[in-house]
Amino acid sequence: MxxxxxxxxxxxxxxxxxxxxxxxxxxxxEATPRGAPAQLTAERIEELLKRNGYIxxxxxxxxxxxxxxxxxxxxxxxxxxxxxEARSMATLFRGYEVIMIGRDPRxxxxxxxxxxxxxxxxxxxxxxxxxxxxxxxxxxxxxxxxRNIALALEFLxxxxxxxxxxxxxxxxxxxxxxxxxxxxxxxxxSEAPHAEIHGFRTMGELMDDLNPLSGKLYLEALxxxxxAREAYVLICGKYPHPQTIVPGGMSSTxxxxxxxxxxxxxxxxxxxxxxxxxxxxDLTEFFYEANPAxxxxxxxxxxxxxxxxFDHHEAYDATYAGAAAWGERRWATPGxxxxxxxxxxxxxxxxxxxxxxxxxxxxxxxxxxGQRQHFPTDPVGNPLSPYxxxxxxxxxxxxxxxWKEKYTWDTAPRWDRQAMEAGAYxxxxxxxxxxxxxxxxxxxxxxxxxxxxxxxGALPELELEWKVPAVWNAFERNRARAYCTGFTALVALNNWxxxxxxxxxxxxxxxxxxxxxxxxxxxGVGFWGAGRGYLTHHLTLDRGAVANYQILTPSTWNASxxxxxxxxxxxxxxxxxxxxxxxxxxxxxxxxxxxxRAIRSFDPCMPCTTHIxxxxxxxxxxxxxxxxxxxxxxx
Amino acid sequence: MRxxxxxxxxxxxxxxxxxVVVADRLLDRAWGDDVVVEDLSYNPIAVVQRLEDEPPERxxxxxxxxAAVERGNRPPGAVAAYRWDGVxxxxxxxxxxxxxxxxxxxxxxxxxxxxxxxxxxxxxxVVIEVEPGVQEFGEDFSAPVAKVIDHVCELVVTMATDPSAxxxxxxxxxxxxxxxxxxxxxx
Numbered sequence: 001m002x003x004x005x006x007x008x009x010x011x012x013x014x015x016x017x018x019x020x021x022x023x024x025x026x027x028x029x030e031a032t033p034r035g036a037p038a039q040l041t042a043e044r045i046e047e048l049l050k051r052n053g054y055i056x057x058x059x060x061x062x063x064x065x066x067x068x069x070x071x072x073x074x075x076x077x078x079x080x081x082x083x084x085e086a087r088s089m090a091t092l093f094r095g096y097e098v099i100m101i102g103r104d105p106r107x108x109x110x111x112x113x114x115x116x117x118x119x120x121x122x123x124x125x126x127x128x129x130x131x132x133x134x135x136x137x138x139x140x141x142x143x144x145x146x147r148n149i150a151l152a153l154e155f156l157x158x159x160x161x162x163x164x165x166x167x168x169x170x171x172x173x174x175x176x177x178x179x180x181x182x183x184x185x186x187x188x189x190s191e192a193p194h195a196e197i198h199g200f201r202t203m204g205e206l207m208d209d210l211n212p213l214s215g216k217l218y219l220e221a222l223x224x225x226x227x228a229r230e231a232y233v234l235i236c237g238k239y240p241h242p243q244t245i246v247p248g249g250m251s252s253t254x255x256x257x258x259x260x261x262x263x264x265x266x267x268x269x270x271x272x273x274x275x276x277x278x279x280x281x282d283l284t285e286f287f288y289e290a291n292p293a294x295x296x297x298x299x300x301x302x303x304x305x306x307x308x309x310f311d312h313h314e315a316y317d318a319t320y321a322g323a324a325a326w327g328e329r330r331w332a333t334p335g336x337x338x339x340x341x342x343x344x345x346x347x348x349x350x351x352x353x354x355x356x357x358x359x360x361x362x363x364x365x366x367x368x369x370g371q372r373q374h375f376p377t378d379p380v381g382n383p384l385s386p387y388x389x390x391x392x393x394x395x396x397x398x399x400x401x402x403w404k405e406k407y408t409w410d411t412a413p414r415w416d417r418q419a420m421e422a423g424a425y426x427x428x429x430x431x432x433x434x435x436x437x438x439x440x441x442x443x444x445x446x447x448x449x450x451x452x453x454x455x456x457g458a459l460p461e462l463e464l465e466w467k468v469p470a471v472w473n474a475f476e477r478n479r480a481r482a483y484c485t486g487f488t489a490l491v492a493l494n495n496w497x498x499x500x501x502x503x504x505x506x507x508x509x510x511x512x513x514x515x516x517x518x519x520x521x522x523x524g525v526g527f528w529g530a531g532r533g534y535l536t537h538h539l540t541l542d543r544g545a546v547a548n549y550q551i552l553t554p555s556t557w558n559a560s561x562x563x564x565x566x567x568x569x570x571x572x573x574x575x576x577x578x579x580x581x582x583x584x585x586x587x588x589x590x591x592x593x594x595x596x597r598a599i600r601s602f603d604p605c606m607p608c609t610t611h612i613x614x615x616x617x618x619x620x621x622x623x624x625x626x627x628x629x630x631x632x633x634x635x
Numbered sequence: 636m637r638x639x640x641x642x643x644x645x646x647x648x649x650x651x652x653x654x655v656v657v658a659d660r661l662l663d664r665a666w667g668d669d670v671v672v673e674d675l676s677y678n679p680i681a682v683v684q685r686l687e688d689e690p691p692e693r694x695x696x697x698x699x700x701x702a703a704v705e706r707g708n709r710p711p712g713a714v715a716a717y718r719w720d721g722v723x724x725x726x727x728x729x730x731x732x733x734x735x736x737x738x739x740x741x742x743x744x745x746x747x748x749x750x751x752x753x754x755x756x757x758x759x760x761v762v763i764e765v766e767p768g769v770q771e772f773g774e775d776f777s778a779p780v781a782k783v784i785d786h787v788c789e790l791v792v793t794m795a796t797d798p799s800a801x802x803x804x805x806x807x808x809x810x811x812x813x814x815x816x817x818x819x820x821x822x
Binding site for chain 1: 678680684731737738740
């Protein structure tokens with residue numbers, strides 16, 4: 001049984017049902033998360049601030065080197081070197097749910113793509129899948145294969161970008177030197193264990209080349225984003241907002257020339273993945289060895305969720321009823337990891353456990369007196385919460401900021417009422433332990449690890465092994481993301497080979513014709529993933545138009561505020577567990593590098609950088625609210 | 636001397652589409668072989684890479700960049716033209732610009748900073764800015780911007796084809812320059 005908090009049980013055939021005798025099964029008291037950490041109350045924090053001079057507010061507004069608008073408020077104990085309060089703030093309204101109402105569903109592919117300036121394609125695909133499910137349209141095998149390759153290429157843009165442009169500088173000589181001089185000194189004396197692969201003789205040299213703007217690794221990452229982008233536009237037309245993703249597949253023309261041009265670019269990621277994995281292995285082990293307290297930076301419970309991605313071309317049938325089966329045949333297995341243990345790989349169980357809460361978010365509650373729950377069950381009769389995305393209504397309500405009340409535009413998604421985190425690492429973890437990978441020559445799921453056999457390039461063939469980590473923290477997130485680059489390249493390779501087989505058979509069909517029904521109500525959900533993990537779009541159609549549209553992104557999970565049970569969101573929890581290891585006692589010189597490492601390790605993408613809708617119009621560039629003027633009464 | 640005329644902005648975003656609309660209009664003009672018109676409204680890192688792709692003997696010597704930029708200290712429809720002095724902000728700001736570049740922000744200042752930092756821009760950069768009046772979805776301009784759009788096109792052509800005209804412009808930092816006209820002035 002995978003639910004410990006929601007009163008959902010399973011019958012002998014594995015069909016979920018609500019436990020009998022629970023008057024209000026989705027009420028706040030009937031299903032309270034057990035064993036979850038809780039934020040200190042605002043009153044307690046206020047008291048501590050008044051009584052102790054060494055306890056101070058420490059705000060990051062904006063958090064730099066992340067995509068989009070994120071601010072972070074902490075209260076830090078500089079004597080105890082720990083964080084007492086952590087509040088994550090999405091400072092802009094992402095109003096795509098509102099924009100979509102009343103539109104032709106096909107618009108969603110192009111409009112929701114604009115939610116993100118990095119990974120627009122993932123939104124396009126997720127909306128295409130939601131439409132496919134709603135209208136009953138199944139892409140042909142080559143359409144599925146090419147879609148997989150396209151999105152793998154998008155991740156091959158995304159992962160290096162995060163590792164060496166956004167997170168990497170946190171581990172560079174330029175950052176470590178000022179914050180932890182003894183650590184940099186040690187790095188200069190420490191040999192790098194994988195020098196023969198990545199080419200850096202010492203850890204100091206490696207840190208030098210992580211330096212922003214000038215480091216070789218920084219510049220190489222910029223170059224690799226180009227390689228991925230070039231391959232991507234061969235099949236998607238343009239980046240980051242693809243033009244060829246349609247319900248029922250892809251509208252691209254696929255021939256041998258396109259396939260070969262794509263491969264010459266994909267192949268460059270085999271060697272690059274070897275370098276990335278060994279660089280982040282060496283960095284992680286170096287920090288652990290230098291000071292085991294680094295294992296606590298960004299640490300939190302290993303509660304992870306992933307919707308799975310990369311469908312098997314012979315399995316995907318675009319139905320909700322079949323989702324449990326086709327989901328488990330994906331190249332990245334969907335699933336939920338709770339306290340480090342896999343509890344389900346079933347997309348139905350995953351879907352029905354999702355709820356979104358807005359107690360601390362700038363939205364109005366949509367349930368309540370007189371409100372009818374639109375869908376009491378999913379399309380196959382499994383119970384749904386009134387807080388489930390298919391029942392959710394987006395009702396924005398801007399107001400003043402208060403830790404007691406509302407402080408973010410993000411909602412608080414929960415699975416089985418637990419704060420879950422999403423990421424490339426959840427994709428890896430599920431796939432490693434589930435052992436449901438399609439048979440293939442390159443990737444092996446062992447139950448405790450993923451073995452990645454990367455072909456020869458300039459470097460010899462190499463088998464990398466990502467092992468399920470014993471601790472869960474900022475370093476392991478980055479390490480897993482580095483390995484995920486290799487995993488993604490090999491998924492693309494498997495799909496590229498399968499696509500070539502289709503072409504050999506003369507099968508060049510990439511899409512299936514469809515019509516949008518003009519009568520009745522239909523429902524669909526796209527279960528897919530962004531580079532940063534979990535992504536779903538829940539769609540309801542009414543007489544051919546969008547009646548409800550709900551997007552749940554990885555950063556919605558990760559940046560979520562505390563919930564009605566005072567359970568912190570993942571960024572918040574990770575920061576609350578982070579020791580302050582900087583070598584200074586002076587709050588003025590303090591950079592908060594460990595807090596920033598914790599936050600950036602999630603690869604935050606407040607997916608609202610490009611076009612934001614608000615009552616005042618459309619915002620093309622982020623304008624942050626200021627966390628400095630936090631409501632004192634709330635504080 | 637090869638010249639690139641580049642529009643920067645967003646499509647279908649009313650006044651913020653000035654850059655792309657001007658580039659679209661000028662594309663069909665009968666230019667000589669030495670002028671290239673392009674829409675550079677994409678990731679500035681990719682813009683750097685595109686500019687670097689020119690063989691050394693065909694590198695652009697001048698860029699004429701046109702965009703709507705909200706400075707807030709001039710009326711909607713105000714047109715400013717200047718030669719950018721190319722002075723970059725400090726490294727932290729450049730890093731921030733790169734972060735915005737790779738995560739999807741399209742903005743003239745960002746494009747200039749990133750392309751200059753990585754050596755993609757020619758030495759001579761003429762910037763033509765229009766102060767937008769509205770920021771919302773739509774295909775048409777607000778009245779003040781609509782009034783100046785023909786003038787902006789003419790100005791761009793002059794700056795692309797007449798080196799002496801470009802040389803007469805004031806030199807300044809980002810957002811610098813003189814106000815050339817406004818919607819009212821042209822009415």
